[in-house]
Amino acid sequence: MDVYEAVASRRAVRGFTDEPVPREVLERVLHAAARSPSGGNLQPWNTYVLTGAPLAELKKRVAERVASGDPGDEREYAMYPPELESPYRERRAAAAEQRYAALGVPRGDERARARAVAANWDCFGAPALLLCYLDRRMGRAQWADAGMYLQTVMLLLRAEGLHSCAQMAWSVYRATVAEVVSPPERLILFCGMSIGFEDASARPARTDRAPLAETVTFLTGWGDRGDQAGEARAVHGRGPGRGRGHVCPLPPPH
Ligand SMILES: Cc1cc2nc3c(=O)[nH]c(=O)nc-3n(C[C@H](O)[C@H](O)[C@H](O)COP(=O)(O)O)c2cc1C
Numbered sequence: 001m002d003v004y005e006a007v008a009s010r011r012a013v014r015g016f017t018d019e020p021v022p023r024e025v026l027e028r029v030l031h032a033a034a035r036s037p038s039g040g041n042l043q044p045w046n047t048y049v050l051t052g053a054p055l056a057e058l059k060k061r062v063a064e065r066v067a068s069g070d071p072g073d074e075r076e077y078a079m080y081p082p083e084l085e086s087p088y089r090e091r092r093a094a095a096a097e098q099r100y101a102a103l104g105v106p107r108g109d110e111r112a113r114a115r116a117v118a119a120n121w122d123c124f125g126a127p128a129l130l131l132c133y134l135d136r137r138m139g140r141a142q143w144a145d146a147g148m149y150l151q152t153v154m155l156l157l158r159a160e161g162l163h164s165c166a167q168m169a170w171s172v173y174r175a176t177v178a179e180v181v182s183p184p185e186r187l188i189l190f191c192g193m194s195i196g197f198e199d200a201s202a203r204p205a206r207t208d209r210a211p212l213a214e215t216v217t218f219l220t221g222w223g224d225r226g227d228q229a230g231e232a233r234a235v236h237g238r239g240p241g242r243g244r245g246h247v248c249p250l251p252p253p254h
Helices: 003-009 023-033 052-067 088-103 110-125 140-159 168-181
Strands: 045-051 128-135 163-167 187-196
Touching: 003 140, 023 045, 023 140, 045 052, 045 140, 045 168, 052 110, 052 128, 052 168, 088 110, 110 168, 110 187, 128 140, 128 168, 140 163, 140 187, 163 168, 168 187
Parallel strands: none
Antiparallel strands: 045 128, 128 187, 163 187
């Protein structure tokens, strides 16, 4: 599987079989993912992997909290900005619609939606859970590093024929996770990740993506190949940034 195939076939899978994930496969993936880049090579991720009895215990304890209507622990970080503005609000809503439509959950069926959300804490049936913690003194740049690391893990899992679902949902019941995992106090739980083999009978949701022009701006102006002078031109008034205020007087490349 090449990188494009791994990227294209990765998606948030929310239905797994109970087929165990071999320990050596997880070790191979995590060994390779340790090559992920990080600013200053801090490698700020602290990873725990749960399978078997510890995972069963965690699922059981969290299921009890969910069943009792427990809304979760005090948040240590905001999953989303409090007021999600356009276009992010619409994108989030569309992803939710696509997900519930794939599951056949009608709009307004809050109980069915709640059940779908609660499946997070059963790892959607997956037999393995990765938990990514960060030192609470780390800043935004290190959180971004953790994101790169998690994506590397997810792509390598594809190369192993496995699927995954990243899950901030585990942070909702972080105290229960901590009871089972016993992380040092200095660590904060960012994200979980269910890992396993996809249940072919589950109904996958395929999310859309914004058109490239919405999220990417090319700045042109170095001229054609062979323009050795690298004359900075054409940024003003033409190119994709036109009319959008993306004017960036960059120095010529070296
Ligand atoms: C950091 C992160 C946290 C996520 N948390 C959850 C989660 O708690 N539960 C869930 O079902 N999906 C979660 N997702 C999956 C996203 O909803 C999903 O990646 C997004 O809708 C795009 O769909 P795709 O991954 O299938 O392409 C998370 C994804 C990321 C990157």
